[in-house]
Amino acid sequence: GQSLEQPSEVTAVEGAIVQINCTYQTSGFYGLSWYQQHDGGAPTFLSYNALDGLEETGRFSSFLSRSDSYGYLLLQELQMKDSASYFCAVLSGYSTLTFGKGTMLLVSP
């Protein structure tokens, strides 16, 4: 079966840096994706890691260690608009994404 673990909630202040961790156990692994979802909105793609290492896209970076079945999303220079739920998702089949339960990020002034 597939299982992904991520913290349910993280809080931080504006301007800070926050890291959201994700560990996974899957049968078959192609890569790890991260999505952002504001309340009532659609999941929005943030990043994808197929190989070990760090991928940087603006204020957001994502890391993957395949040997540890572990990844994280790093958000820098936090802004109020970053308050949202963040999901890690494993691409385990040819096109099938399996999502974690999500981490709610609360950014305060």
Next chain:
Amino acid sequence: DTGVSQDPRHKITKRGQNVTFRCDPISEHNRLYWYRQTLGQGPEFLTYFQNEAQLEKSRLLSDRFSAERPKGSFSTLEIQRTEQGDSAMYLCASSQTLAGATDTQYFGPGTRLTVL
């Protein structure tokens, strides 16, 4: 460039009724996916199409659920004899298969179903 659109955005129905949702993917995308999301959970894969072919269905997908993509463009998801447990957000996503690259799935705004 329009994104993925879904219609209706909200649907309230009584238990036992049939409902149908529509998804229009990004125009050049050949893959289309349906997911279901309940409160406090991540999206759960239901099924996906490549062009008009339905290539995979979740084992969790009840026989009351059926999806079509007749011309390889828009798709419909029908739920027959709805149950209260079907209440959820139904999300559609699309992607474009590129040789040598992993296709990124882009989500629509979803249809929120409430079964009374």
